[in-house]
Amino acid sequence: xxxxxxxxxxxxxxxxxxxxxxxxxxxxxxxxxxxxxxxxxxxxxxxxxxxxxxxxxxxxxxxxxxxxxxxxxxxxxxxxxxxxxxxxxxxxxxxxxxxxxxxxxxxxxxxx
Amino acid sequence: xxxxxxxxxxxxxxxxxxxxxxxxxxxxxxxxxxxxxxxxxxxxxxxxxxxxxxxxxxxxxxxxxxxxxxxxxxxxxxxxxxxxxxxxxxxxxxxxxxxxxxxxxxxxxxxxxxx
Numbered sequence: 204x205x206x207x208x209x210x211x212x213x214x215x216x217x218x219x220x221x222x223x224x225x226x227x228x229x230x231x232x233x234x235x236x237x238x239x240x241x242x243x244x245x246x247x248x249x250x251x252x253x254x255x256x257x258x259x260x261x262x263x264x265x266x267x268x269x270x271x272x273x274x275x276x277x278x279x280x281x282x283x284x285x286x287x288x289x290x291x292x293x294x295x296x297x298x299x300x301x302x303x304x305x306x307x308x309x310x311x312x313x314x315x
Numbered sequence: 316x317x318x319x320x321x322x323x324x325x326x327x328x329x330x331x332x333x334x335x336x337x338x339x340x341x342x343x344x345x346x347x348x349x350x351x352x353x354x355x356x357x358x359x360x361x362x363x364x365x366x367x368x369x370x371x372x373x374x375x376x377x378x379x380x381x382x383x384x385x386x387x388x389x390x391x392x393x394x395x396x397x398x399x400x401x402x403x404x405x406x407x408x409x410x411x412x413x414x415x416x417x418x419x420x421x422x423x424x425x426x427x428x429x430x
Contacts, residue, residue, distance in 0.1 A: 207358070234417075236417065236418070238420075243324065243422055244422055245319075245321075245405060245420040245421050245422040245423050246359075246405065246418075246420040247420075248417060248418075248419070251417055261417070293359070295359075295418070297418075303349075303361055303364065304349075304351075304359075304361070304407075304418055305361075306351075306358035306359040306360075308356075308357060308358045309356075309357075309358050
């Protein structure tokens, strides 16, 4: 089975801190995604990557950046965390042609 | 712009009753269509998907969905709901972009099941 692992289930950070959310997949998928999930809004795409060192903005990239130095790892970075970034963050990976997405368990981030 | 609408935010059904969760999409061509389920504290799990062919697709856990092009809909159904089906359900579309895909999600429908 494909496994997508997010480094933390729960994080509490202070306003202004730099925050790293890590995601690793073990199936050599080309495409990886970061979503944030908020009640009533579903999942909104922050950034995605279709290859190493490649990245594309999603629908809500402001306040975030990403890094993909290796195929299996996709990191989401909050340069200066703010309280409105308190949310559930979900990482997903997709094989290039199958379109089926596999999700990590999510990281619930609280910024205080 | 591409969008997915799930009109029902919350649905409550009795155990053993039938279920239908609605999903409408807005897209110029027929996209790839998906239903995902999220149990509390978990990531998303794929229930079923539609790419082409037979418009009635079967998924896991006894779920099925029907694609209706004329209505731009992809409703999820289950003939008899179990208490373990209580979860949040997301409809998603993937407008294939050739080199890579991205999923666009609806806002979700939270299902509660009464004993």
